Amino acid sequence: MRPALLNPLFADVTSLPGVGPRVAQRLERLGITRVRDVLLQLPTGFRTTRAIGGLAEANPGDRVSLAVEIVQHREAHGRAPARASALDAAGRPLAILFFGGQANRMLARLPVGRRVRVSGQLDSWNDQLQMVHPDQVALLDPLAGPEAGSAGPEVEPSYPLTEGLTRRARIELVRHALDRLPPLPEWQEPTLLSRNGWPAFAEALRAAHSDPEADAARDRLAHDELLAGQLAWALVRARHRRRARRPLPGDGRLTAALEAKLPFALTSAQRRVVGEIHADLARPEAMLRLLQGDVGSGKTLVAALALARACEAGVQGAFLAPTELLARQHLATLESLFAGLPVRIGFLSGREKGRARDHVLAALAEGAIDILVGTHAIFQEQVAYRDLGLAIVDEQHRFGVAQRLLLQRKAGQPPHLLVMTATPIPRTLALATHGALEVSVLDERPPGRLPVDTRVIAAARIGEVIDGLARHLAAGRRAYWVCPLVEDGSDSPEPDEQAAAVSRAAMLRERFGETVALVHGRMPGPARDAALARFVAGEARLLVATTVIEVGVDVPEATLIVIEAAERFGLAQLHQLRGRVGRGREKSVCILLAGPRLSETARARLSMLRSTDDGFAIAEADLRLRGPGELLGTRQAGEQGFLLATEAQVARLIAAADADARLLLERDGGLSGPRGEAARLLLYLFDRDAAVRTLHSG
Numbered sequence: 001m002r003p004a005l006l007n008p009l010f011a012d013v014t015s016l017p018g019v020g021p022r023v024a025q026r027l028e029r030l031g032i033t034r035v036r037d038v039l040l041q042l043p044t045g046f047r048t049t050r051a052i053g054g055l056a057e058a059n060p061g062d063r064v065s066l067a068v069e070i071v072q073h074r075e076a077h078g079r080a081p082a083r084a085s086a087l088d089a090a091g092r093p094l095a096i097l098f099f100g101g102q103a104n105r106m107l108a109r110l111p112v113g114r115r116v117r118v119s120g121q122l123d124s125w126n127d128q129l130q131m132v133h134p135d136q137v138a139l140l141d142p143l144a145g146p147e148a149g150s151a152g153p154e155v156e157p158s159y160p161l162t163e164g165l166t167r168r169a170r171i172e173l174v175r176h177a178l179d180r181l182p183p184l185p186e187w188q189e190p191t192l193l194s195r196n197g198w199p200a201f202a203e204a205l206r207a208a209h210s211d212p213e214a215d216a217a218r219d220r221l222a223h224d225e226l227l228a229g230q231l232a233w234a235l236v237r238a239r240h241r242r243r244a245r246r247p248l249p250g251d252g253r254l255t256a257a258l259e260a261k262l263p264f265a266l267t268s269a270q271r272r273v274v275g276e277i278h279a280d281l282a283r284p285e286a287m288l289r290l291l292q293g294d295v296g297s298g299k300t301l302v303a304a305l306a307l308a309r310a311c312e313a314g315v316q317g318a319f320l321a322p323t324e325l326l327a328r329q330h331l332a333t334l335e336s337l338f339a340g341l342p343v344r345i346g347f348l349s350g351r352e353k354g355r356a357r358d359h360v361l362a363a364l365a366e367g368a369i370d371i372l373v374g375t376h377a378i379f380q381e382q383v384a385y386r387d388l389g390l391a392i393v394d395e396q397h398r399f400g401v402a403q404r405l406l407l408q409r410k411a412g413q414p415p416h417l418l419v420m421t422a423t424p425i426p427r428t429l430a431l432a433t434h435g436a437l438e439v440s441v442l443d444e445r446p447p448g449r450l451p452v453d454t455r456v457i458a459a460a461r462i463g464e465v466i467d468g469l470a471r472h473l474a475a476g477r478r479a480y481w482v483c484p485l486v487e488d489g490s491d492s493p494e495p496d497e498q499a500a501a502v503s504r505a506a507m508l509r510e511r512f513g514e515t516v517a518l519v520h521g522r523m524p525g526p527a528r529d530a531a532l533a534r535f536v537a538g539e540a541r542l543l544v545a546t547t548v549i550e551v552g553v554d555v556p557e558a559t560l561i562v563i564e565a566a567e568r569f570g571l572a573q574l575h576q577l578r579g580r581v582g583r584g585r586e587k588s589v590c591i592l593l594a595g596p597r598l599s600e601t602a603r604a605r606l607s608m609l610r611s612t613d614d615g616f617a618i619a620e621a622d623l624r625l626r627g628p629g630e631l632l633g634t635r636q637a638g639e640q641g642f643l644l645a646t647e648a649q650v651a652r653l654i655a656a657a658d659a660d661a662r663l664l665l666e667r668d669g670g671l672s673g674p675r676g677e678a679a680r681l682l683l684y685l686f687d688r689d690a691a692v693r694t695l696h697s698g
């Protein structure tokens with residue numbers, strides 16, 4: 001239960017003065033429903049209005065406040081705005097303009113012959129300074145001196161706004177919300193505060209909302225948020241460890257047989273990582289490990305060797321893939337790896353219904369299935385394993401699955417957990433996204449791979465690219481054609497993305513006929529599988545696709561990939577897409593079709609991709625060029641993105657926050673001492689309720 005002390009902050013936003021149902025609706029669009037949300041959405045910037053004596057002191061673009069004399073009016077007519085001509089104290093001209101239906105009424109507030117103080121942004125038009133819609137106007141006493149009514153520079157925070165919500169109203173809202181802040185105990189280490197000169201939480205919030213220079217305050221708040229996140233991870237980990245797991249030493253029976261069957265030797269990185277995993281499995285506490293490996297580094301085989309160990313130790317394994325497509329592919333890979341070995345593999349996705357599903361569930365409960373492969377369906381409440389000993393989660397670059405999974409499993413012994421990701425996560429970010437996990441890195445590719453020849457080509461030259469594609473197909477080779485991503489927060493691809501793929505496929509079919517297959521996210525699953533199967537079998541040799549193929553599709557015969565509107569993709573995503581080729585022994589080519597008018601950043605990103613094949617370097621560059629929200633993809637921003645901490649702050653503060661979280665729990669595992677109690681408040685404040693609940697569960 002949330003401590004009562006926090007009630008005013010978790011009250012509905014309508015409890016603030018001036019917020020009725022209509023305003024509440026608008027705020028909801030900004031993600032604000034509770035008083036706390038108002039407080040934790042910090043200004044995106046500040047605007048400063050400077051009081052000046054005359055126009056000589058200002059430049060176009062400045063926000064200023066100055067006294068002028070109104071000398072002439074021209075009322076609005078037709079499309080022309082209402083206009084007041086004014087002169088500053090030195091006789092320099094300023095035009096004050098009003099647009100829209102209220103223009104003449106506003107003009108009337110600036111009577112000819114009067115001195116007024118106007119505040120707003122200056123710009124220039126035909127070499128003349130003008131101010132369109134001043135923020136404020138005030139009549140001045142005609143007898144007052146030149147400085148009359150001038151104020152010091154006025155600083156105003158800027159917030160994300162939405163239609164029907166004015167800047168003023170938004171600022172007022174923050175003021176009222178700040179009034180609701182209860183006195184809170186300190187959850188930070190006092191020495192940390194004094195060493196960094198960090199203010200108390202309430203003071204930091206006030207400063208962050210009002211003072212553009214309050215860097216220390218903003219750092220403190222970022223640290224608060226990161227501490228809450230790392231503390232949540234540490235609690236999850238502690239619970240996972242508490243609920244011990246029977247060790248799975250294994251006798252080498254299956255692992256050795258599996259390895260002996262391989263047509264190649266493990267890379268030394270694979271050997272090392274498998275060793276780390278097997279050592280974890282042999283321990284009497286549950287494994288929590290993150291396996292990072294670039295595209296093509298051979299993660300699936302590592303997963304298979306981990307599953308083999310679980311099976312030979314007599315427990316079940318589960319292998320979760322992010323999409324149906326990928327789950328089926330993992331199924332096929334495991335079936336061929338384990339062929340001839342006494343391992344029974346089952347499959348479950350959202351698509352299995354009725355009898356088929358019941359059959360799988362029964363087999364699983366009896367222990368007639370050793371390894372269950374599938375999508376999220378395999379971890380639903382109703383799915384009961386006889387004895388699940390190892391869960392492998394192939395997250396690709398979706399984050400947050402692991403923590404949710406860990407929090408959700410209530411009863412019983414937790415399985416050993418291995419999370420695999422193909423997105424090389426910079427170390428700092430990995431701490432934040434997968435904080436509780438030990439990290440293994442597959443930093444080596446299987447031998448004999450040729451780097452992919454990557455070229456950036458202007459979209460205008462698409463005709464030449466298609467001619468090249470024709471030669472490629474005529475030579476009996478296979479290729480991918482990827483259609484642009486439409487920026488989108490939802491899970492399924494946008495209709496536009498689909499439309500682009502559908503019409504591109506139609507266009508390419510006119511030229512290449514039935515050898516063109518199409519897959520996109522909105523296709524019914526079986527149709528998608530069938531199309532992909534045709535491509536895998538070589539019946540179709542050109543696969544037109546949306547980003548559904550980005551995750552893990554493995555067709556070594558495909559040696560060309562064309563990516564349309566490449567500038568719209570994230571760098572890490574392009575790297576993933578490119579990873580679809582270069583999987584065989586033949587030289588592969590990746591063509592990035594780029595639209596006209598590339599921004600400087602877009603150009604830098606594409607040329608980065610051309611110059612390196614190292615996923616880690618690319619991820620670091622992506623982080624530098626675009627920020628973590630983009631690296632994680634828009635859909636992850638909400639899940640793991642931070643409210644307060646900026647990318648730079650995450651990089652700078654995460655290690656300390658993590659160390660602090662661990663130390664705090666080492667000293668006070670139940671969070672029951674004074675600082676622990678305060679830390680609970682912090683967890684609630686950042687919506688980590690589920691992590692607090694682990695304190696009361698087994």
Ligand code: ADP
Pocket residue numbers: 264265266267270293294295296297298299300301422446447552554556583
């Ligand atoms: P990832 O999932 O890490 O992107 P995969 O597991 O799909 O990579 O492996 C990519 C390809 O490399 C697969 O075709 C796989 O059979 C092959 N492979 C894996 N390990 C080795 C190895 N040690 N030597 C040669 N080929 C390997």
Ligand code: MG
Pocket residue numbers: 299300552
């Ligand atoms: Mg893979």
